Amino acid sequence: MNEQQQDQQEGGQQAEDGFRTGFVAIVGRPNVGKSTLLNRLVGQKISIVSSKAQTTRHRVTGILTEADAQFVFVDTPGFQTHHRNALNRSMNRTVSQVLADVDLVFFVIEAGRFSDDDRKVLSVIPVESKVILVINKVDQLKDKARLLPFIDEVRQLRDFAEIVPLSAEKGRNVDELVKAATPLLPAGAPMYQEDEITDRSERFLASEFLREKLFRLLGDELPYGIAVEIEKFEVEGRLRRIHAAVIVDKPGHKSMVIGRGGEKLKRISSEARVELEKLFDGKVFLEVWVKVKSGWADDERALKSLGYE
Numbered sequence: 001m002n003e004q005q006q007d008q009q010e011g012g013q014q015a016e017d018g019f020r021t022g023f024v025a026i027v028g029r030p031n032v033g034k035s036t037l038l039n040r041l042v043g044q045k046i047s048i049v050s051s052k053a054q055t056t057r058h059r060v061t062g063i064l065t066e067a068d069a070q071f072v073f074v075d076t077p078g079f080q081t082h083h084r085n086a087l088n089r090s091m092n093r094t095v096s097q098v099l100a101d102v103d104l105v106f107f108v109i110e111a112g113r114f115s116d117d118d119r120k121v122l123s124v125i126p127v128e129s130k131v132i133l134v135i136n137k138v139d140q141l142k143d144k145a146r147l148l149p150f151i152d153e154v155r156q157l158r159d160f161a162e163i164v165p166l167s168a169e170k171g172r173n174v175d176e177l178v179k180a181a182t183p184l185l186p187a188g189a190p191m192y193q194e195d196e197i198t199d200r201s202e203r204f205l206a207s208e209f210l211r212e213k214l215f216r217l218l219g220d221e222l223p224y225g226i227a228v229e230i231e232k233f234e235v236e237g238r239l240r241r242i243h244a245a246v247i248v249d250k251p252g253h254k255s256m257v258i259g260r261g262g263e264k265l266k267r268i269s270s271e272a273r274v275e276l277e278k279l280f281d282g283k284v285f286l287e288v289w290v291k292v293k294s295g296w297a298d299d300e301r302a303l304k305s306l307g308y309e
């Protein structure tokens with residue numbers, strides 16, 4: 001019996017008390033605010049927020065424990081509709097796998113805007129799934145009177161269990177979402193201890209933080225198909241020694257990441273180090289290399305070795 005099953009058995013009593021626990025997937029086209037919503041719900045930065053599309057390639061799990069329910073969030077990658085290579089096929093597969101496996105789906109869209117990409121994402125959500133329509137970015141809607149007709153239009157597309165307009169960024173109405181979602185979770189004891197924010201390892205968090213810095217500091221220069229691989233992660237008391245490789249697709253991309261005189265890479269690693277020291281509450285020694293693996297984004301085997309399944 002694994003730890004989770006054991007916890008569930010031991011917590012059987014709580015299940016009888018009406019406690020609810022379930023897996024929740026947050027889906028939506030890129031940039032609708034899935035990561036912002038997850039961070040808002042979980043209350044700690046564990047997923048990447050960026051104005052760039054395609055930042056969420058990994059599954060990131062966050063946990064929210066309330067007095068009467070536990071939500072285990074599975075943040076799925078954006079449904080990719082533009083680039084057809086192995087990386088995106090692998091992402092789309094992940095979406096379907098995750099959705100077949102969860103208790104509840106938050107389908108996130110932007111207030112006042114329903115595009116073909118939203119429609120495509122909606123079409124991969126299995127008909128049996130329980131879905132809450134989350135209308136994010138209501139703060140951006142200039143004409144509030146447009147909200148109701150917009151809701152009426154979208155609700156024709158599917159039988160949603162609930163519809164919740166909110167602003168993930170401003171934190172507006174997010175508690176309403178939790179309230180609406182709780183009765184939709186199955187009865188069950190909590191799967192995780194209250195202080196467990198994520199079941200991802202420190203190693204994974206290190207690669208995510210470094211990746212966020214790459215996205216932020218390279219801006220529009222960011223090459224497509226960039227990834228981070230943690231080659232070594234050692235803990236010595238309160239010191240963590242991390243060796244990371246930034247993988248790029250083409251030799252020309254290497255110099256973009258390194259920058260003139262190594263300036264860019266120096267800044268990326270130093271900013272990542274500062275944040276990791278805060279996260280781990282200890283010293284971090286971070287060494288970052290840039291490696292060229294040509295065509296990695298098209299090679300499914302290479303993807304698997306980097307953790308994209």
Ligand SMILES: Nc1nc2c(ncn2[C@@H]2O[C@H](COP(=O)(O)OP(=O)(O)OP(=O)(O)O)[C@@H](O)[C@H]2O)c(=O)[nH]1
Nearest residue numbers: 030031032033034035036050054056078167168169
């Ligand atoms: N005005 C406004 N902006 C928001 C809100 N929620 C998110 N954003 C912004 O929308 C952008 C995209 O947010 P993310 O959370 O990265 O979106 P995502 O859906 O996770 O994007 P991918 O990782 O690309 O799939 C960011 O610039 C956020 O600051 C909101 O409620 N209001």
